[in-house]
Amino acid sequence: MTATTSNRTTHATDNAxxxxxxxxxxxxxxxxxxxxxxxKVRPINPYSQTTIxxxxxxxxxxxxxxxxxxxxxxxxxxxxxxxxxxxxxQRAVEIMEARREEIVSWLIRExxxxxxxxxxxxxxxxxxxxxxxxxxxxxEGHLLPSDIPGKESRVxxxxxxxxxxxxxxxxxxxxxxRSIAPALAxxxxxxxxxxxxxxxxxxxxxxxxxxEAGLPAGVFxxxxxxxxxxxDVFVGHSxxxxxxxxxSTKAGRHIGKQAMDSPVMKxxxxxxxxxxxxxxxxxxxxxxxxxxxxxxKFLNQGQICMSVNRLIVDRRVHDEFVDRFVxxxxxxxxxxxxxxxxxxxxxxxxxxxxxxxxxxxxxxQDGARQRLGGDPDGLMLPPHIFVDVTNQMSVAREELFGxxxxxxxxxxxAEALQVANDTEYGLSSAVFTRDERRGLHFALQxxxxxxxxxxxxxxxxxxxxxxxxxxxxxxxxxxSWAVAEFxxxxxxxxxxxxxxYAF
Numbered sequence: 001m002t003a004t005t006s007n008r009t010t011h012a013t014d015n016a017x018x019x020x021x022x023x024x025x026x027x028x029x030x031x032x033x034x035x036x037x038x039x040k041v042r043p044i045n046p047y048s049q050t051t052i053x054x055x056x057x058x059x060x061x062x063x064x065x066x067x068x069x070x071x072x073x074x075x076x077x078x079x080x081x082x083x084x085x086x087x088x089x090q091r092a093v094e095i096m097e098a099r100r101e102e103i104v105s106w107l108i109r110e111x112x113x114x115x116x117x118x119x120x121x122x123x124x125x126x127x128x129x130x131x132x133x134x135x136x137x138x139x140e141g142h143l144l145p146s147d148i149p150g151k152e153s154r155v156x157x158x159x160x161x162x163x164x165x166x167x168x169x170x171x172x173x174x175x176x177x178r179s180i181a182p183a184l185a186x187x188x189x190x191x192x193x194x195x196x197x198x199x200x201x202x203x204x205x206x207x208x209x210x211x212e213a214g215l216p217a218g219v220f221x222x223x224x225x226x227x228x229x230x231x232d233v234f235v236g237h238s239x240x241x242x243x244x245x246x247x248s249t250k251a252g253r254h255i256g257k258q259a260m261d262s263p264v265m266k267x268x269x270x271x272x273x274x275x276x277x278x279x280x281x282x283x284x285x286x287x288x289x290x291x292x293x294x295x296x297k298f299l300n301q302g303q304i305c306m307s308v309n310r311l312i313v314d315r316r317v318h319d320e321f322v323d324r325f326v327x328x329x330x331x332x333x334x335x336x337x338x339x340x341x342x343x344x345x346x347x348x349x350x351x352x353x354x355x356x357x358x359x360x361x362x363x364x365q366d367g368a369r370q371r372l373g374g375d376p377d378g379l380m381l382p383p384h385i386f387v388d389v390t391n392q393m394s395v396a397r398e399e400l401f402g403x404x405x406x407x408x409x410x411x412x413x414a415e416a417l418q419v420a421n422d423t424e425y426g427l428s429s430a431v432f433t434r435d436e437r438r439g440l441h442f443a444l445q446x447x448x449x450x451x452x453x454x455x456x457x458x459x460x461x462x463x464x465x466x467x468x469x470x471x472x473x474x475x476x477x478x479x480s481w482a483v484a485e486f487x488x489x490x491x492x493x494x495x496x497x498x499x500x501y502a503f
């Protein structure tokens with residue numbers, strides 16, 4: 001999900017394996033079966049708007065079966081040596097490499113991802129899987145000093161047990177696996193609910209990969225189905241000890257409440273909505289800022305939780321920045337996501353397009369001036385750029401999740417910081433300046449979980465803490481932070497000499 005994933009290229013083998021089959025079934029308790037719901041999941045190709053396949057959806061009984069099997073299988077999986085779990089993850093890495101083109105093709109078909117974005121996503125998911133190879137060795141305990149004579153005080157780091165993962169469609173493969181891979185590597189079992197519009201690239205293909213890698217049956221299950229039918233059942237079940245969710249703030253609030261109200265309370269890791277600002281100060285390198293802004297705003301048509309949502313530009317460089325930005329964006333190729341040079345592909349579905357059209361209409365009504373735009377063609381929406389935007393307009397206050405770029409002119413650095421922080425969200429952010437010390441001073445005052453100096457907002461490295469502040473979420477993904485999310489500390493003491501008590 002990042003411009004900063006490794007630049008190295010991992011080539012698939014010349015003798016690519018046969019494509020996976022049976023992806024029109026769910027993976028529950030180690031078996032590929034039809035879900036027992038009367039409903040079907042029907043992923044649609046956003047570019048051709050044709051149905052890819054029909055998958056019988058899971059019902060409440062399927063979810064219960066998956067969780068109960070996971071609880072049983074997890075006991076033995078947790079006993080596996082770190083080297084055994086590490087080898088499974090290493091085999092998964094090798095399978096991803098051999099099946100790179102197959103995986104990328106699914107990302108293009110299901111989500112309308114332009115090929116460039118799909119390749120970046122494969123690389124990010126691959127790098128995360130590679131890091132998971134070492135994670136079994138990172139669950140370290142420690143000894144604590146004790147003021148009681150003869151007492152040894154130990155802290156053991158143990159897997160939480162069963163983890164429930166609810167994942168999104170925008171970076172379907174990567175955002176699912178950033179929870180699944182470390183959770184499994186640490187000795188947990190996982191049950192995943194993928195998004196209904198990307199159930200294959202966002203879940204079922206991972207089930208195939210882990211099955212092929214030798215993960216024991218029942219340790220990982222994928223249960224797809226409509227959120228309104230199985231969402232509360234999935235989150236509120238008594239077995240999972242941790243629920244991870246990536247999606248809207250509204251849905252995240254509901255999931256948090258469900259997790260607390262379930263028969264057994266559970267931890268939640270929530271990566272929620274964003275309104276990421278990219279700030280251009282008066283001394284910024286404009287060529288660098290424009291290039292970064294174009295990438296951070298329009299990668300995957302802006303359909304990324306941490307994409308640039310607002311461009312905040314100092315008045316002294318505003319006009320030149322806008323002219324350069326409009327010129328660059330106007331030359332981006334829009335079209336078939338399979339084409340290597342396509343930058344702007346389709347919006348994921350009709351409801352998302354309708355939401356974007358409402359934002360565009362509201363921007364006009366609020367007095368913003370359009371510098372670039374055009375009418376939609378099917379699910380293809382040309383990039384839109386608005387100037388004369390204020391931070392109080394809905395186009396600046398709400399998460400857009402599409403190729404719409406509002407530009408806000410500010411007087412100076414102080415107003416830029418005030419505007420950047422004037423939002424309920426706090427996921428990612430960026431600031432451009434030629435003065436690194438100035439940039440760091442500014443960055444440390446931004447109310448966001450992540451800030452990038454002289455780079456755009458779409459960064460996600462496997463060893464870094466990914467997460468937000470305010471209404472952008474709770475918890476952190478990545479590196480040692482993921483180890484903390486998917487383990488629990490167990491305090492055990494040993495009294496080696498008889499203790500004297502007060503009575």
